[in-house]
Amino acid sequence: MKFSEVIGHEDLKDGLRRAVTEGRVSHALMFAGDTGCGSLAMALAYVQYLNCTNRRDGDSCGECASCRKIQTLEHPDLHIVMPVNKKNKKAEEVVLSDHFMPQWREIVGRTGGYFTEQEWYEAIGLDNQQGNISVGDIGEMMRKLSFKSFEAEYKAVIIWLPEKMKAEPANAMLKILEEPWDKTLFVLVSQSPEVLLPTIISRTQPYRIGGVDERSLAAKLMSEGIAGDKAVQLARMSGGNLIEARRLAEGEESAGEYFELFVELMRLSYNNRHLELIGWAERVAKMGREPQKYFLENSVRLLRNSYMLHAGMTEICHLWGAELEFCRKFSPFIGNDNIEKLVYEMECALAQVRQNGNANIIFTHFALTVSKLINPK
């Protein structure tokens, strides 16, 4: 991965480039921040830059033998340690990061290093189980580092999520960081540095990877086909997190039909059209439980945002496009008198849907109650 493929963080890239040029390469670094903000991508780009034999324009070349092998994660001097586990593991079975390199290459190649911990566990077949970094993995890393480097100037180890080490491997890791290592680089990529041993942190040069700046992230989203103003909104709402921004964008797409149902419910309620409200309820009752739950959750979101518009808190209102337009007009009907009662009705309906109640009864009662709360006349 090249620096140019890491979204934003230009100041940090500058700092890292300077450290390399001036020969101040620290033997242990920590990139602390969410993978959705680029912490892992930055670690991969840095290792590639450091070992590139033909650096140019402040970046690795992407073409020399070293770059090519680091890009495909096949460089013999680059070792990766990440939390792993196996379903139905036998007590004596040793599970090492190395066993999962094919899945690691696939997910990094596909996402450019922007994926969540949960996505990783799914990729290695753990459903609700978590991974961890075992003392065996730290031992294996030591064994590999004891060889002379094969071809690179720097041997490098990237430890993704070091917070997944329990006490024994964490202490082993601490001992390793305490020793001076010639031409060996440790890069810790942590999402929760606060749970690491303070002594580990103090032996690394820490870099904080915060949210990607709005402009860079919006540009990335636009390159994926999201319209300009929406891309800027998503960049802001996601706190500079690419994964979160994409998730929000997907939610918005499927929210369209639920939004229409919400608009219809509110219009009929405002106009006291009881007969049509019953027809509305019959249609929703036929939708199936999952869409019904989504509709109700989405309606709570729209209501809360309408209330914020009503209260003048526009800066924390997370709406745009058609949603914003409707909720702005609708917001005078939402206020202190009814917001909590409306949300309560939606949550009751949600609970009843979850409990597999009779959908016709649930939504008929729901539609008529909402109507009374919106237009009490």
Ligand SMILES: [Zn+2]
């Ligand atoms: Zn290169």
